[in-house]
Amino acid sequence: MPRLFVDLPLHENAELTLPPGPARHVQVLRMQPGDTLTCFNGAGGEWTAEVLRMGRQDVEVRIGAHDAVDRELLVKVTLAVGMPANDRMDFLVEKATELGVHAIQPLVCERSVLRLSGERALKKVEHWKGVAVAAAEQSGRTRVPAIEPVLALPAWLAGHRCDAQRWLLSFLRSATSLGHAAPAHDVVFVSGPEGGLSPAEEGLAQHAGFAPVTLGPRVLRADTAPLAALSFLALQHR
Template sequence: MSIPRFYIDAGLASGQQLELPEDLVRHAQVLRLEAGDALVLFNGHGGEYPATVEEMGKRKVRVALAEHCAVNRESPFALTLIQALSASDRMDYTMQKAAECGARCVQPIWSEYCSVKLHGERADKRLQHWQQVAVSACEQCGRTAVPVIKPLQKFDDAIVNADPCGLRLLLSPMGARKLDQLPPTASGATVLIGPEGGFSAAEEQRAIDAGFTPLWLGPRLFRTETVAPVISALLQARYGDLC
């Protein structure tokens, strides 16, 4: 069995002993960890810490941290996905695969053809859930940082607030440019991904007016939850650390 990795939102230091928070206590119990078992902790601030379970109780798990390991598994390519809302399981899949593929940020948005509506407390709860989905994906895949899942925005706010640096790409079946026609080098990209029904013609035009380049991914139409891992992998292979 592989050594379990836990993300913890706290300061960590070599030689430190600490009690795991309640959610990680439950996780450790599910994994049936025992005193003396190895694990790895990371807090998203770089590297990770090998650790050992010192005490395993019903309500308390105490671990001892070894020397900091300055491993870096983050892509040099700064990838942000602006993802239109989809059904809950599909959106979870998008968040999971975006994290596994090295995205640094995911910005969920409302767009004209979104069938899902989230507001107020319900939107806040979904945001917390998506962030945890991303955390779990990073624990599993070995990332040493966790992507930021931003609060929901409207389509127009998202394109106005998009990072002006790097590529700005609008994924569209009517896209005028292919992947091999993009610049040979790039430090990052912001990618617009539509819902099940795609973006409206008016939305696509507003995105183009805001500086987004329509990109064609081929003759087959992908489901919205498939697009994030596909474009992430393609861009990481071209500009990042997938080779």
């Protein structure tokens, strides 16, 4: 059964017109009145729905029963990542959503190849939100991770306040193996771009309370390292 993210209030027996994105999806699938689908709006759980009318530009549905299913991780994981270039950030957002990430914070770092600001940054964030929605629909998630506005690493560290455990993916000799640092509650990871974080940036992160952790002796790509860390936590806290 198709699953669609519908960014509207949903309740049983409501009849509504789908927003343009979900409506196009229904039309592409050539669904007909009487066909059923699953809707979720990120507030938790999901609803069955029945197609009532197929128009040229719009689709009307009736919302059915609510299922309070919860497929989220037991810990909320935020990835603050130095954005990898080209389509690797798309890949990271897609796979992190599938693995259960709570939020993604795109960062510009000293060694970043991808540098975004202004209107270009806003458009990229909207694009990544669409990638996250599609991945949530496909993977069965009932919540869509937040994709935060692009920030420079020092600015984000200066304004970052949370009660979560803070970890820095690092090759520092003092880094603790991630396998020995399993969290008891929510986690924020900081991970660098291609070329990693500079020594000054690692110092800033540690001063902000981020403890260095390592994934092992091998050098992982900028899009692989945060996904490996998230995978480790996802297997522990399903």
